Amino acid sequence: MELERKLEILADAAKYDASCASSGGARKDSRGGKGVGSTGGAGICHSYAPDGRCISLLKVLLTNACLYDCHYCINRRSSNVQRARFTVEEVVGLTLEFYKRNYIEGLFLSSGIIQSADHTMELVVSVARQLREVHDFRGYIHLKTIPEASPALIELAGKYADRISINIELPTQKGLNALAPEKNLERTQDAMGWIREKIDEGRERRRSQSGRGGSLEGTLAPGLERKKLGKAVPFATGQSTQMLVGADSSPDAVLLERADLLYRDYRLRRVYYSGFSPIPEPSVRLPVKPPPLVREHRLYQADWLLRFYGFDVRELTSPEQPDLDLQLDPKLAWALKNRAWFPADVNRAPREVLLRVPGLGVRNVERILSARRTTRLRLADLVRLRVPMRKVLPFIVAADHHPAKQGLDSESLRARFLPPPKQLELVFERGPELWLPEPAELETARSGEI
Amino acid sequence: MRVVRMEGLGFDEWRNMARELLAEAVPPDGVLWMEEPGLFGQNGVEVADQAREPNGKVRVPATFFDQAKTAAAHRSPERWGLLYRIVWRLSRSEERGLLGCATDPDIRALDHLVRAVRRDIHKMHAFVRFRRVGMREDREQYVSWFEPEHRIVRLAAGFFQKRFTGMDWSILTPDECVHWDGTRLQFTPGVERSAAPEPDELEELWRAYYRSIFNPARLKVKAMQSEMPKKYWANLPEAELIGELIAQSRGRVEDMLAAEERPVKPEPRNAYLKSLRERTEGGEATDPGDVS
Structure with a gap:
């Protein structure tokens, strides 16, 4: 399959993830390196699609083949959508070529689950590793993680990424049981709690380092940084999640209480609300009628309050x-x-x-x-x-x-x-x-x- | 009335002139800052000049200094007079709380200029599109043509230097051009649009991405345009798709709504899926926490 066709399929497969933020990364830039990239400012929206959404990152799936059967998702195993799979080198190449033309702030990589959580996570991490270690890429990387993946792999993802996220998708386990039977709220929150500890540790380290007057961080390649600073292992600076609105019967109160809990107990940077919208491969288990777009907007306003x-x-x-x-x-x-x-x-x-x-x-x-x-x-x-x-x-x-x-x-x-x-x-x-x-x-x- | 010519001049020249005028206690309504030549002939007209020896020290808060430097990049012909009026009020009238008084008309006007320039800088960081033009030894060379609303090339250049250290690049604009060769930034006079580089073959892939990431079920054209106004579209390779994407979206959604629902396929034999089920043994998984 041609690269352009793969890109079409795997971008189309990724567009239902609302997250686009490229802000909040630790300050770093390409001075003194051999590549390109910088993060740490306010985040930049490099384009806007006619759906009003900002295009900040190259947002793609590594593959849209998936073992799971989440009924709101176009990539579920029951869907007849055309499947495609990037090689690691293809994603790395697209990210760098787009970045050097100033189309994007970086990469947002996610994937359908193939073989197992760990196998999928390894592939996702290897893209980030190649960008950072082979190409000295210092732009923004957001990796979607799988709560069931082993902690060692999630830790590795956090080392290479500026942000990592796990989508909670629905605010209750009851909703997940009906629409996403492979997903488990408790495991997701456990993983979020573990990631929060890692992020907090990273923040502490950065604080104590800057306390010593050094601004080494971010000006050196990630590999070098670790050597120089001994135990100081970099880790993503934030995590976010997404909840679907209107796919199950949860009222706004339930969505907001879940969001509030995630902000308070897990220190999430952002909870994204994604109004369920019709997909080309509808499931028998889903409402045909999508919720009004204004409902999603009200949830964002409430979230701001x-x-x-x-x-x-x-x-x-x-x-x-x-x-x-x-x-x-x-x-x-x-x-x-x-x-x-x-x-x-x-x-x-x-x-x-x-x-x-x-x-x-x-x-x-x-x-x-x-x-x-x-x-x-x-x-x-x-x-x-x-x-x-x-x-x-x-x-x-x-x-x-x-x-x-x-x-x-x-x-x-x-x-x-x-x-x-x-x-x-x-x-x-x-x-x-x-x-x-x-x-x-x-x-x-x-x-x-x- | 003192008449000061400012055409083609910038913040540094204005600052020296302002120092001199303050030292001579010339009030704001006693100065005319001119950007168009010829209106008053040449008699009694002073030209602001960076080489002028400033003969007075004026202390202003550092925050004002930064704001004034930013506002000076605005194309409004009134900016020099406004900046002088504020300096006068800060130093001569000793209005110490002035900068914090967001409702004061001069401070509002300053804030308005500063925000317009900052927005323009931000949009330049976002909408510059580099095109690959060749190699110089092992360094890739990129060129972009951009038309900023204000005179911001110098204010916006540092960002590109830090981000694209590892490649050679030039940004061409009608006001001024900036070039990076790996060691230093260089500024040259503005050029015509005809100097813009030829399209880059990667643009076809970028348009494929733009087309595919758009969700036709959420058409919000106004939201797009408020963040990406039409004036920028000419230099964005993806913008040529906007019209057709909007035109097709309704039909695409109707097709989705009319599509036959897909039946649920049985679970494949997979060790990982089996292990997931075993982890939630003892019936259905239940809610953690107090949310239900």
Whole structure:
């Protein structure tokens, strides 16, 4: 099979993995080396596809042949999709050639499971090893790992990679039993816990090394680094995971509680939510109808509230309403139910209260805190910060503004924020959600900034 | 009114001129910073000059220095006057908290310029596409043609130097070009678009990747365009596919939805799969943790 055809099949097979991050790697670059590559900045999106997703890494599978039968996955053994397999050299070559033309930040390599977890993991690791040791490649490498692979192999993966990840796929074992019978939540979390320890050890080592005033790390080839620094073995700086939305019946509350647990107990950098979307090889066990894209967007927004806005996971949903409101962003939905918190005085309220005001993002909260040391903030100041005024006005007090009491208490407040009804009337014959015009806020999907 | 000509000049020249004006206590509305020649004739016009001996010391916070250097790369003709006004307010009016006052109109304007330039630098790091043009001894040589929105070539060059140390490369732009030969960065005057290199054969593989990584079931054209505006498309080899991918996506999704569901195939005989089942012996696996 020609290389181009393999690339088509094995990129198509990898596109359902939402992760694209190329940020958060330890700082390293190609100075003093014989190859190319650098990491450690903010991460760069080198292109965007018409699905709005960033293209940052060469994201491919080593092979899409797979022993597992995960029903949401196009590569499951029951699917009739055409199979292909890269050689190690082919992936290494594509990564380097794409990288040198500045198409990508690096490689995101995953694979279908062939023969066994260890056999597959060995192949994946050998690609990374060749890139690092033969070609002195210092760009970003993200390796997907298999929780059942032996710890020695996962450790090796972590040595070569900037990030490693295991997809949890569904938030409950019940869901996995029905749709991904080979997957096991407990084993996945055990592996995540073990990886977390390794990442923590690596961070400690880096800290103590930089404490000695050395900045050796990253400026030397990985092999050399280990020799020079004795026991200091490099390890990936972060792990992430992905959960499918709408493939099983789990409500948002269950997805968010699982994500919260992964952030707190396993220190994951990111949990990606991937709205189940139709695949060319549908399974009898799956819903035909995909969830609306906006559900995935609401989950990202809620995820941001957990990580950057000080929200507790139990504040966002309730046993009575286990799903997020699709029509309003989760912060606004929370504020409408917790009106006793408001109005918040932009000239006095502490940071944690300002962060809860609908329409105020993290950056603008910092600007407000800084500006109010020298001035009393008026509405014109907020306009200059490009705060969405219609959204914040009912919730704030400024030097020249106090919201009308009945406005804040009125039940009509919710109605004011609902999207205009005409957007919901557009119906096509089939799969209407897919073709709804995008609300403006969808543009920030997956960044989650509110 | 003092008139200062700035055409073709940069931050260093502005800084020296600003020092001089501050030392002479010329207020911001007493200076006209000109980028277009000829408006005022030549009488009484000063040309900012790096060689001018600055005759006054002005202390400004380091953060302002960095921001001003970045803002100076913006193409807005108002940037020199804005920067001088802020320096004046920081030093002469002693408005010490000024930089932290995000709601101040001058600080907002500065922030706006800085962010536009930073975004442009980031987009240059992202959208430069190198084309392989040959070898020099054992070093591969690559060339790119790029059209930045602002005058950012010098600000963006260090990134490419650190990342692509092991190859020779040039980035050609209409303003200024930058070249790396393994030992030093060199800057030369801008060139015309016709100097752009010929397409690289790898671009066919890159387009194959772009076509395949796109998911037609999640069409979000606006999201793509807000991050990758059309003005960059001319120099992106993959952009020529965008139109056809959008046009085909609806039909492709309809085919998926109409596809017959595939039956479940029986488990193959495999020792590893058998061992997985044995590990969860004693019935179905259950949830760890308190989530259910």
